[in-house]
Amino acid sequence: MKKLGAAAIFLFLACGKRGDPHPPIPIIPQATSDLVVAQRGTKVILSWSYPSLTTAGQKLTAIRRVVVYRYVEELPVTQPPRDPRNLLPGDIDPTVPPPVALFAKVPALGPVQFAKLRQRLDSIEGANLPAATVGARLLYEDDPPFHTSDGRPVRLDYAVSTETSTAQGQVSNLVTIVPLDVPVPPSALAATPKPEGVVLAWKAPTTTVTGVEKPYIIGYNLFRLAQGQTSDVLATPVNTAPVGQTTYTDVPPYGAFEYRVTAVSAAGPPRIESDPSAPVTATFKDLMPPPTPTGLTALVETNGVRLVWDAVEAPDLAGYKVYRTEGSGVPLTFTKPHILFTPQPVLGTNFRDTTVELGIAYFYEVTAVDKSGNESAPAKTDWILVPKTP
Template sequence: MLFLLDGAGVPSKASFIQLTPNSYSLVPPTGAITAPSGDVTITAGSAINFGTSTSASRYSWVFPGGTPATSTAQNPGNVTFGGPGTYTISLTVIDATGNSDPSPPTRTITVLPTSPDFSITVGPVAREVVPGGLATYTVTVTPLSGFTGTVNLSVGSESGFPTGITSGGFSPASISTGGSSTLTMQTSTFTVPYALSLTITGTSGTISHTASTTLLVNLAPPAGLTANAGDAQVSLSWPASVGANGYHVKRAKIDGGPYETFACPSGTSVVDSGLVNGTTYYYTVSAAYTGGPDAGGESANSLQASATPQGGTASPPASPTGLNTRSNKPGTINLQWVQSPTPGVTSNGVYRRAMNGGIYPASPTYTINATTSFRDSQVLRGVSYCYEVTAINASGQSGPSNESCTKTK
């Protein structure tokens, strides 16, 4: 009922107005697949009847692997599936205002071959290792349509295996009727970072099927990062990571980061200079490798190290790098290295051990004036020795260089 008031405030006669609700609905429809009532397994070439009791303005059926592939009928009827596989059928219902079911119902249709066959799967989809590590995969063979044969397994890659990656084989090498086998892939300590796609093939007579997975060879993060504070500088050193041809050294003023990369050396030490005395700096380092289109990458960060530069103090030098040894003459071994980048190095410590079971002494085997080469003539012929070199300044001794081993003539 509606009243209108005139200028004197006197109401008019009452009028009745009928209000019609808006037919637009904000609630989306919900569909249901009536036929079939659940998931179905059939043989190739068979048909399944599809339909719904849901009332809607429009219907959208999708039949992957089926004929027809789609339908807009409420009850499409028989759909034929010609090829083996697993297919997910969906129904979307749409109301008069254009709303559609946000969660369309589905049915899973498993189509088996008409003659004995098998399927093959491999897991996981990828494995990650560092150089020298092993990766294992589980290969599963499932018999279909009464298959009782033996499936022989093999593994390969489109371009073959790169240097340092080999197959350790399957255990067992074949599977009878059905079951699982373990594939082992091996890497060597000199394997470069790589993303290798693996194809596992199962063969039984004239029947052959494949499955794919990936082997990811990543660099191991450097271990044992050390940070030694000096006057407005910090000397950093770390052991080499197998396979790395460079490093990303990162700094932060907050414990735990975020870090910023400030140096990318090829060696295993660097001096961070121009710092503010009394400020604590936090460091981490990652290993890097640059290779071809399928090789290259960066490791995770090392554990964090920190140091606080102080005025009037000096720090031990960074480690020498690039140590190389060789025996050119009987009873002698020649050493060469790249000197520590830290200014003020006065001498080098040469450490020697027997390769088979020997350990390095607590003090240098030889202490020599700062240089980049040395000849050790106090060795036995035909024996293998390993060496490390340190740098020494007024504040102390650096960590060791990389290790290098050789056998005397």
């Protein structure tokens, strides 16, 4: 019995013994795969989806920071140095900016090379992530060198990596850009609402941000914001391709909008453009009148004139207005001004005037009106004389 009691006590104590502590399971963020780069003005802008998943496919809840890496490639020095203005045909592509064309002959860095050469540029700490978030994406602005001390262009390579308190994720996809001396913003932007849309017009820049004349411009991008919307530095322009002229007609939904325009040096990717112009506002509403009524006929009846016409096909038709003009004498001359018979548009396609005077001549006009108050050109009758005797 004593042995059994001792064994029971031993088993009881053994059941309460803890093993060696296990380290926490690392939460590894999934690598970013949609990093993009662009240039606006003197800034290089990075954008990528907000990190949301772990490598195990679970929701990522605690981000410590996002690290931004960069490597600055200098254009190799040629032997002997070549003036880009004196390059021979075939040396570089003349349809792209010279710095981009020169780097086209230099092999791009691969992920392995970048991993060896990259430098930690900056980080977005967890507490600062909300301020760096636009919609569902993170944005980071860099103010890098655009050329070497001796004036050679540079190529910039970027990547990002997400960290938690226990692990660092893999480096993102690699993005590359050759920054350019972009134009200053377009000036004198004006927006004029017309029936066919909002007509935008502006003046082309004549210098770059560093003061060089004749900037490289392939076209322009137009950006539209509705009331209450916030500006997105990498928003999609309303035009599908850079606009080649300094005017553009936008056809937005009805409402009030704010417009800006940028001068584009490269359509991309990566997109390279000037800072946006000063904003202008415009309110676009229905300014297109409905069609003119057809088939207008005046029928003289006892003590009156009846007007009939064909219905107008318009989705926002509000009705019709009827006007009368009075005349007398030979030849006929106007004796009373043009008057509106229907302050409120009539809904039907007929109208009877019972205020005519016998022996007086009249002619009538009928217009169509839509719900925005736009009025068509008038349909007119000939002069009608109401006889004094039946």
